[in-house]
Amino acid sequence: MTTAIIGTGGIGSVIARQLASGGETLRLSSADYESARTLAAQIGHAAVVAAGNRDALQGAGAVVLALRFTVLKGVIDQIADPLAGKLVVVPSNPLSTGAHGNLTPLLPEGQSSGQVVAGWLPAGARLAMAFGTMSADLFESAANRSPEPAVLFYATDDDRAGEEVERLIRTAGFEPVKAGGLEQSGRLEVGGDLHDLVAGPAQARSVTGGA
Numbered sequence: 530m531t532t533a534i535i536g537t538g539g540i541g542s543v544i545a546r547q548l549a550s551g552g553e554t555l556r557l558s559s560a561d562y563e564s565a566r567t568l569a570a571q572i573g574h575a576a577v578v579a580a581g582n583r584d585a586l587q588g589a590g591a592v593v594l595a596l597r598f599t600v601l602k603g604v605i606d607q608i609a610d611p612l613a614g615k616l617v618v619v620p621s622n623p624l625s626t627g628a629h630g631n632l633t634p635l636l637p638e639g640q641s642s643g644q645v646v647a648g649w650l651p652a653g654a655r656l657a658m659a660f661g662t663m664s665a666d667l668f669e670s671a672a673n674r675s676p677e678p679a680v681l682f683y684a685t686d687d688d689r690a691g692e693e694v695e696r697l698i699r700t701a702g703f704e705p706v707k708a709g710g711l712e713q714s715g716r717l718e719v720g721g722d723l724h725d726l727v728a729g730p731a732q733a734r735s736v737t738g739g740a
C-alpha cells in the first residue's frame with residue numbers, strides 16, 4: 530500500500546525507512562526537494578519523490594505529516610481537499626525549539642494537541658496521533674525487536690483510523706497499542722508518561738488500562 534510522508538527531517542526520514550523496510554510504498558515530499566530526493570535514493574525502489582506536498586497524496590491512502598507543530602496548520606491548509614478520505618498520522622510535539630535546544634510549549638497546559646490538529650483537518654480526514662512517541666534514534670533501534678516486539682502507542686477518536694494506523698505501526702516493526710482518544714495525545718508527547726517508553730505488549734496494556 531502507499532503512504533505519503535510530508536517532511537523528511539529527523540523523524541520523517543526514520544519513519545520512511547522503517548515503513549519501506551516493512552514493504553510500504555512511499556511518496557515523499559519536503560520543503561527542500563533535495564532532502565526528499567536524497568532520502569528516496571537511499572530507500573530505493575519503494576520510495577518516489579513527489580513534485581510537492583499535494584502531489585505526494587496522489588494514490589496514497591495515508592499521509593504522515595512529519596512536520597514541526599508550527600508549520601502543521603499551514604501545510605494542512607495547503608493540502609486540505611485531498612486529505613478527505615485519508616488516514617492522517619501526526620507525530621508532532623506541540624513544542625518550539627529555541628536556538629539552544631530549549632523547548633517551549635505551544636499550547637496551554639492541559640490542551641490536547643490531537644484535538645487541536647483535528648480541528649484543522651477537513652471533514653472526512655481520519656486522524657491518528659502516532660509515530661512521535663519515541664525519539665528518532667530510539668524508534669529506529671526498537672523496531673523489529675525480538676522475540677517480543679516493542680509497542681508503539683497511538684491515540685485516535687476514529688475506529689477506522691485506529692485499524693489503519695495499526696497496520697502502519699506493524700509495517701514499521703512495532704506492536705500497536707491504543708493509549709486512548711485524541712484527548713490523551715499528551716501522554717505520547719515529550720513529557721508524557723508514554724514518551725520514549727520501550728515496552729512489550731503486556732506492560733503497555735497495563736499502563737494504558739487496555740484502552
Ligand SMILES: NC(=O)c1ccc[n+]([C@@H]2O[C@H](COP(=O)([O-])OP(=O)(O)OC[C@H]3O[C@@H](n4cnc5c(N)ncnc54)[C@H](OP(=O)(O)O)[C@@H]3O)[C@@H](O)[C@H]2O)c1
Binds near residue numbers: 538600661666
Ligand atoms: N526528531 C525526533 O527525534 C522526533 C521524535 C518524535 C517526534 N518528533 C516531532 O516531529 C516533528 C518534526 O520533528 P523533526 O525532528 O523531524 O523536525 P525537522 O528535522 O525539522 O524536520 C521537519 C521537516 O519538515 C519539512 N518542512 C518544513 N516546512 C515544510 C513544508 N511547508 N512542506 C513540507 N515540508 C516541510 C522540513 O524541510 P526543511 O528541512 O527543508 O525545512 C523538514 O524536512 C516535531 O514536532 C517533533 O517534535 C521528532
